[in-house]
Amino acid sequence: MADPMRIRAQAQGSGAVVRVLMSHEMETGQRKDAAGKVIPAWHITDVTATHNGKQVLAAEWGPGVAKNPFLQFTVKGAKAGDKIAVTWKDNKGDTRTDEATVS
Amino acid sequence: MKTRTLAALAAAALAAGGAAAQQQPKSATQSIEEYRAMLADGNPAELFEAKGEELWKQKRGPKNASLEQCDLGKGPGVVKGAFVELPRWFADTGKVQDLESRLVTCMERLQGLNAAEIAKTPFGRGEMANVTALATWVAAESRGMPFNLPQSHAQEKVAYEVGKRIFFMRAGTHDFSCASCHGEEGKRIRLQDLPNLTKNPGDGVGFAAWPAYRVSNGQMWSMQLRLNDCYRQQRFPYPEFGSDALSALSTYLGVNARGAKSAAPTIKR
Numbered sequence: 278m279a280d281p282m283r284i285r286a287q288a289q290g291s292g293a294v295v296r297v298l299m300s301h302e303m304e305t306g307q308r309k310d311a312a313g314k315v316i317p318a319w320h321i322t323d324v325t326a327t328h329n330g331k332q333v334l335a336a337e338w339g340p341g342v343a344k345n346p347f348l349q350f351t352v353k354g355a356k357a358g359d360k361i362a363v364t365w366k367d368n369k370g371d372t373r374t375d376e377a378t379v380s
Numbered sequence: 381m382k383t384r385t386l387a388a389l390a391a392a393a394l395a396a397g398g399a400a401a402q403q404q405p406k407s408a409t410q411s412i413e414e415y416r417a418m419l420a421d422g423n424p425a426e427l428f429e430a431k432g433e434e435l436w437k438q439k440r441g442p443k444n445a446s447l448e449q450c451d452l453g454k455g456p457g458v459v460k461g462a463f464v465e466l467p468r469w470f471a472d473t474g475k476v477q478d479l480e481s482r483l484v485t486c487m488e489r490l491q492g493l494n495a496a497e498i499a500k501t502p503f504g505r506g507e508m509a510n511v512t513a514l515a516t517w518v519a520a521e522s523r524g525m526p527f528n529l530p531q532s533h534a535q536e537k538v539a540y541e542v543g544k545r546i547f548f549m550r551a552g553t554h555d556f557s558c559a560s561c562h563g564e565e566g567k568r569i570r571l572q573d574l575p576n577l578t579k580n581p582g583d584g585v586g587f588a589a590w591p592a593y594r595v596s597n598g599q600m601w602s603m604q605l606r607l608n609d610c611y612r613q614q615r616f617p618y619p620e621f622g623s624d625a626l627s628a629l630s631t632y633l634g635v636n637a638r639g640a641k642s643a644a645p646t647i648k649r
Contacts, residue, residue, distance in 0.1 A: 280427060280430075280431060281430065282431065282581060296421065296422060298422050298424055298426055298427060300424075300427045303598075319381065343595070344598030345424035345593075345598060347421075347422030347424070349421075349422070
């Protein structure tokens with residue numbers, strides 16, 4: 278089971294700024310371990326975000342994204358009290374969804 | 381009337397332009413500071429903080445107990461403010477201990493985990509990863525508080541003196557000591573400013589900046605790992621985890637940092 282994300286969503290102007298910190302190894306599949314064997318790739322492939330259940334962001338990620346990724350985006354029209362949910366899926370089929378309320 | 385306003389505006393704009401032109405170009409240090417500020421907004425150390433808090437409250441180990449009765453020097457279970465008073469002398473172990481070795485003591489006594497085995501575990505693996513997460517959380521609970529290490533016990537004074545000698549001891553293939561880099565003002569390695577650790581370098585700098593998340597290798601670095609890395613760079617063998625030598629060195633650095641506000645956990649490039 279993956280560790281939880283930290284999501285902060287703050288109302289700003291006519292929208293909300295969402296900042297997400299994800300806990301993930303993001304192994305590229307190009308590194309070798311001490312024994313010289315290739316460490317298998319293990320990274321997030323899909324990220325989606327919803328605003329009150331309606332999808333507002335979809336992204337395809339690859340091995341080029343750093344470990345423990347940080348993602349920031351703006352949701353237009355989001356107000357305090359709205360729900361923002363973020364989901365990631367990795368290449369091993371693991372997935373994690375966390376939700377935050379806009380403040 | 382309108383033209384006059386416009387003229388005034390133009391004058392103001394000119395003045396602003398003049399001020400901007402007079403500004404010094406950004407120095408390398410300023411640019412690095414900006415970069416750090418940008419990073420700090422999404423410090424992944426928060427993930428380790430959350431993990432550490434969970435581990436503290438979770439019942440684990442052969443004794444199926446949590447760490448909530450762990451005494452970090454301010455009485456059982458008191459976490460807030462404990463970090464800025466460590467290392468200190470503990471009556472139950474008869475030793476001056478830093479945060480990490482104290483956490484391992486608690487894990488052995490309360491949870492029944494094997495302290496010697498944890499000490500041998502490499503950083504970032506197994507129980508050692510848990511110790512680092514716990515240390516991150518405990519440190520975060522004292523964020524913004526000034527360092528105030530006790531020096532009332534005789535052993536604490538001994539630790540300071542021993543730590544000072546270790547700090548200035550030159551040896552190894554490069555004939556280095558900690559003081560070679562961290563003994564005077566204004567030194568730097570590549571683009572990193574090196575704090576002068578013989579005195580109080582200030583809030584959130586030097587001793588007051590660890591544990592920290594290292595972006596370059598995506599790891600949470602505890603103070604013990606940080607000191608190990610100093611020894612690696614000096615081409616010394618690694619000191620043992622939780623050894624008296626490291627506690628002494630931490631005591632020296634911590635006492636020197638008295639009054640500096642803890643910024644831990646921070647983020648490093």
